[in-house]
Amino acid sequence: MSHNIYVYILVMAGVTYLIRMLPLVLFRREITSPFVKSFLYYVPYACLAAMTFPAILFSTSSVISAVVGFAVALIAAYKEKSLLTVALCACAAVFVAERILEIVA
Numbered sequence: 001m002s003h004n005i006y007v008y009i010l011v012m013a014g015v016t017y018l019i020r021m022l023p024l025v026l027f028r029r030e031i032t033s034p035f036v037k038s039f040l041y042y043v044p045y046a047c048l049a050a051m052t053f054p055a056i057l058f059s060t061s062s063v064i065s066a067v068v069g070f071a072v073a074l075i076a077a078y079k080e081k082s083l084l085t086v087a088l089c090a091c092a093a094v095f096v097a098e099r100i101l102e103i104v105a
Contacts, residue, residue: 065097 031037060066072093076086 060094061098062101065094065101068097069094 031040056070057063057066060069069090073086073090076089081089
């Protein structure tokens with residue numbers, strides 16, 4: 001069975017092109033429905049959350065330390081800290097949690 005990489009690339013290019021062009025072709029008028037507008041507004045946030053949340057839980061050696069880091073990040077973000085501060089606080093919390101888990105285990 002011969003696998004031609006150029007056929008795969010061509011098919012994927014076609015699929016990508018269709019995904020990007022079909023909404024432009026199908027929806028020529030402005031979307032006036034408030035429900036559809038609000039749905040489309042929140043789609044990027046939902047996709048980002050769906051992609052990052054599993055990665056957060058399995059990025060450390062223990063789910064417990066990942067949850068601790070996530071909780072600290074949520075608290076820092078809720079207090080409107082900068083992105084760098086949130087990331088550093090989460091990393092520090094994960095580091096401390098990992099060390100505590102090493103001592104306990």
